Amino acid sequence: MWFDDWQSIWRAVGLGFAAYALLVLFLRVGGKRTLAKLNAFDFVVTVAIGSILANILTGTSLTLAQGVAALAFLVAMQTLMSWASVKSSSVQGMLRACPRFLLRNGKVDEQALADERVTRGDLLQVIRDGGFARIEDVGAVVLEADGTFNVLSADACDHDELSALADVAD
Incomplete structure (x- = not known):
């Protein structure tokens, strides 16, 4: 009509x-x-x-x-x-869900991927979207409480105190 x-x-x-x-x-x-x-x-x-x-x-x-x-x-x-x-x-x-590390210090947390129902391919896409070609250059990938991903460089995570990551679950 x-x-x-x-x-x-x-x-x-x-x-x-x-x-x-x-x-x-x-x-x-x-x-x-x-x-x-x-x-x-x-x-x-x-x-x-x-x-x-x-x-x-x-x-x-x-x-x-x-x-x-x-x-x-x-x-x-x-x-x-x-x-x-x-x-x-x-x-x-x-x-509120707790943010969670999917990758830390260049190492993928397979259990976190499984718990959060994120495939390794999804993780690799997020890393590429963050402008990285090598996992080793990534300091952390965080799945945020709202379902978005944050990719932090290894350089950004190369400090003793990472106060912005204090509430992120391992």
């Missing part, structure tokens, strides 16, 4: 304008962390916000008030969980 009627078009535009304006307001109140991509919980919230916005715009069974209430709930929960994770290490442990 290409076109139904103008009323449905104007409904989507009107609801879209209102929902977008309120979403921007909620995100400003919720702070920058609301849409941060620091962990799986953040990702789920971001996807859910997008899904609700899409349902407001294109669905006919969801009212603007219901959609706005759902958006407000998600932003409030994200804000509450972020605050709680800052205040409590146990809450932080529940919501």
